[in-house]
Amino acid sequence: MTAELVRGQNHPLPEARIEIRVSAGKPIVAGATLSDEQGAVHGVEWVAHPGSPTLPGIEVSKQAAADHRLACDLDALPESVHRVSVLLALPSGVGGPVRFGAVAAPFVAVTGLDGSEVASYTITGLDAESAVVALELYRRQGAWKVRAIGQGYAGGLAELLTDQGLPQAHQLAGTINEAVAQGLARSVAAPPPRTADGDRSRQAATPVRGQDQGGTAPQGVHGQVPPQHGHPGGQTSGSAGPSGAGTTGHGAPPSGYPSGPGQADPSAVTPSAGVGGPVNYSHPGRQPAAPPPPPPTAPPAQPGQPAQPVAGDATGWSMEERLYNQVWGMFEDLARSAAAYRSAVDFAESRMEQELDKVLSDPRSRIGGQGDAAREAARAKHSQLVDRARESLDRDLAQLTAESEVVEPALPPAFARWDNPVWQGYRVPMEVPMALRLGDLHLPESAGLSIPMLVRLPxxxxxxxxxxxxxxxxxxxxxxxxxxxxxxxxxxxxxxxxxxxxxxxxxxxxxxxxxxxxxxxxxxxxxxxxxxxxxxxxxxxxxxxxxxxxxxxxxxxxxxxxxxxxxxxxxxxxxxxxxxxxxxxxxxxxxxxxxxxxxxxxxxxxxxxxxxxxxxxxxxxxxxxxxxxxxxxxxxxxxxxxxxxxxxxxxxxxxxxxxxxxxxxxxxxxxxxxxxxxxxxxx
The missing domain is CATH 3.40.50 (Rossmann fold)
Incomplete structure (x- = not known):
């Protein structure tokens, strides 16, 4: 069971290899200092920070980000190290907030390598501080524990490092800020491309490349959700996706969830169609997460039958994030299945037209029954191909419908329809959700299947x-x-x-x-x-x-x-x-x-x-x-x-x-x- 710590509380660590996950509403800097039994930091070589992210037994992020993963192997630390302090700071001189009182309270969690959460701590009560010691891992009688600290410093990193007993505190703070500024500059161009491994795979048919997919679609990255959609092909046409964001038909790729299960945002979706490859609905607004807690497992399927769907069966650090990603995956699957079906129908019609043209171009086929037989054979092939494509689509729709019937009742209020019973037990929340439902999306082929349209918040x-x-x-x-x-x-x-x-x-x-x-x-x-x-x-x-x-x-x-x-x-x-x-x-x-x-x-x-x-x-x-x-x-x-x-x-x-x-x-x-x-x- 996860221990939700308050300031000053400690909790034992059951294993030596852990991860420390940090979540904040705005980009922040994460680092760590190593200290001896008396709490002394011996020098700059005992500080892990974006300019020097790796020390024996500890590794931190190389740049400022809203979410961090810090890897820690306590057994690999030098024997003289008895304490590891996790530091958080707001970037200096990059135009962002200058005090923690102006941003959401940072959340810190200690997890095992399998994603299971050991302890968590929400750092509240900060105001003018721009740097804070979040957690402390310390050795006591041969065992390691974690303690919630939450000690803030209005003087920023320099004051924090000085309080840690580091003589070169001001010089090191400047080095860290410079490394962060350079890292931010490098990261503006575009997020890392989404790999095939990141695609959600299920038994849905792989889209067949059609005329509308020949070539590579533009790969745009926009931090703002583009305008929603107008009539296809018109001035206000847009791009669809579960996040409810789209484009205005002026060349801007969508951002949000269909473009945006973002928006904007989510609430940011950048669909792309590669030559011969699957449609890429990657979400540049969401950076790849750490290995998440294992999602719920579905009951074992009967032989020859698809696995039973489970709500929250997706990656994410929380159930809310898993459900958001699952809805996005459902939208992606429906888009791919419909694209595959339409492409197969187009191919069948094109093939039938070619065969009929061949029959009509041969004068000999116009005499006797050869022409009629060839036309009937072409139409039969067409019907056979279309029927196979429809069977595949119906199989995918049945699986998605079953998943939707499981997911809809499990959605939190922000994602739920107004007729969902979750609203009957509504209570004013303590924190802002990651997305908001603005409606539903469906395709002509999907009949009664609709996908929630979510936009990212704010x-x-x-x-x-x-x-x-x-x-x-x-x-x-x-x-x-x-x-x-x-x-x-x-x-x-x-x-x-x-x-x-x-x-x-x-x-x-x-x-x-x-x-x-x-x-x-x-x-x-x-x-x-x-x-x-x-x-x-x-x-x-x-x-x-x-x-x-x-x-x-x-x-x-x-x-x-x-x-x-x-x-x-x-x-x-x-x-x-x-x-x-x-x-x-x-x-x-x-x-x-x-x-x-x-x-x-x-x-x-x-x-x-x-x-x-x-x-x-x-x-x-x-x-x-x-x-x-x-x-x-x-x-x-x-x-x-x-x-x-x-x-x-x-x-x-x-x-x-x-x-x-x-x-x-x-x-x-x-x-x-x-x-x-x-x-x-x-x-």
Whole structure:
């Protein structure tokens, strides 16, 4: 059983070869010092750091990262070493946060080589400190133990190393910072390419290379989730993936989960199709993890039958990460199986056409029954090939459907549909999840099988809820007023889910409703009191909200660029901010439009996010002025629509929004708890 340590608590280590895993919300530096029985560090050669990552018995990361693995073989340490101190520090001079109080609390875990967790420690209570001694491994009566330390230093690495008794502390701190800066510069170009070993393999058919896969797709890496999808081949076409992120048809590869089970993000997906190889849906936003804890094992399969699916049957350090990766694997499998089926059908049709052309080009076959027999034989071969491809697809769909039936009930609230019973036992979380569900994705061949569409958190781009006429049958039937109502209800459901998955006080929602037309749809938010302020109406209300959010973006940007994040005004709300804009662009002047474009472009990087509810046709009077705004947002529809285009394998994914069941009180139940937690937090 894992020991969850608090500061000062210790726990025995059952084995000598261990790993120390560090997880933080932002890139940090990890290192270790070796000391003798009196706690003295004898020199710089007793410090493992990015510039010198390997010492006898210890190895650390070579650069700053949000996740680290430190390998430790206690038996290989010199006999004079009685203590190993694990150090964490924020990178100096790279434009990031300068104190731990401005980032999520780092989490440190000691695990065995098989991934089994021995002890863990969440380092809380840090504020102005920029370096901290996280853990200490120490020898006591021939046995090794781990102790949670959590000692922070406002003076950074130099002060920490000085406190460790190292005379060359300032010089070594400079060496470490220089090594980290060089490492960051080298790592910006692109993440390491995904190898075939990283692909999820199951009994799904390998895609047959078709005309849409001849050649190598672009390998792009973007830290921001590109805009969501429009109609395939059109100006707003995008790329699909379970993370709900896509492209705008302007050449930017998707980032997120279909492109984004990211987003953005996840929430970042970069599908690529290589010549003769499988489609690569690698996720550059997620670096390869350490060997994870062994996932749940499926019951033994009957001879000749596929293995029974198990929820969490994927790699990852936690069940949440395993489920996220499993959903992504399901999306990948469905994409590959559908690509294989379509390619096989195309091949069968091409072969039949060639054989029929050959028959018709021979005058002798036109006389007698030879021509008819040849045509019948060509059609029979075609049917045989298509039937085989369909059998393979049906087998894959059956396996994926069985897996979906196991995975859906096991999903946490952030990944679950609104009708999942997990919401009935909802409690306000203590930490932000890795992703958020915005709906479902499916293909024409997949019938009732849908894959959750997840985007990585925090959001890396705004959302556009399209209230206009989409390509689906439902949207063409609904009149304009009904479409606007559905779009606003969809926006409220997404905002409620965002509020529900963040800890109390970590997320704030503003509403701009110039004409007051969204009052009915906004009732769940206004009646429960979860909004930061009443919905803004009229020109004065619009200007006040936009001016406040624009000023917040400016202040945070200046503080970060100047390395003075701790100098922000004390009354500045540091929570993530979401502003819902209804019925855009009606009621917005040129100044307000410019502010919205600024928030869409600059806001996500500093925690301000935009959700537009708008019909693009209504904005046609603005001409190309608003095109950059649409392209910067992730397009979602309030009704099912096949606007998520996947140019890498030629799929047009149908997006189905996440709806609250009719008559359900789940939204009221969840928002009531969010409001209560917020009031308690404010006290």
């Amino acid at each position: 959001l890396e781009r705004g959302l556009w809820i399209d209230s206009g006429r989409a390509g689906s049958v439902d949207a063409s039937i609904a009149d304009s007023d009904e479409r606007r109502r559905l779009a606003m209800e969809t926006a409220v459901a997404h905002a409620a889910r965002l509020l529900a998955v963040y800890p109390a006080g970590d997320y704030a929602v503003h509403v701009i409703d110039p004409g007051g037309s969204g009052a009915t749809a906004l009732a769940p938010l206004t009646s429960t009191g979860v909004l930061a302020a009443p919905p803004a109406v009229g020109a004065a209300g619009v200007n006040e909200v936009l001016a406040g959010l624009t000023q917040r973006v400016d202040l945070v940007q200046m503080a970060i660029r100047g390395g003075a994040a701790d100098s922000l005004p004390p009354d500045l709300d540091t929570a993530e901010q979401l502003v819902i804009v209804n019925d855009f662009p009606h009621g917005f002047d040129d100044r307000a439009v410019t502010q919205l474009r600024y928030l869409a472009d600059e806001g996500p990087a500093v925690g301000v996010h935009l959700m537009l509810v708008a019909d693009r046709e209504d904005a046609s009077a603005y001409g190309p002025l608003l095109d950059p705004l649409w392209r910067s947002l992730l397009r979602l529809t309030p009704v099912p629509d096949d606007h998520l285009a996947d140019p890498w394998v030629g799929h047009a994914w149908t997006y189905d929004p996440s709806r609250v069941p009719n008559g359900s009180q789940v939204l009221q139940h969840v928002l009531t708890q969010v409001a209560a937690a917020r009031r308690s937090w404010n006290r």
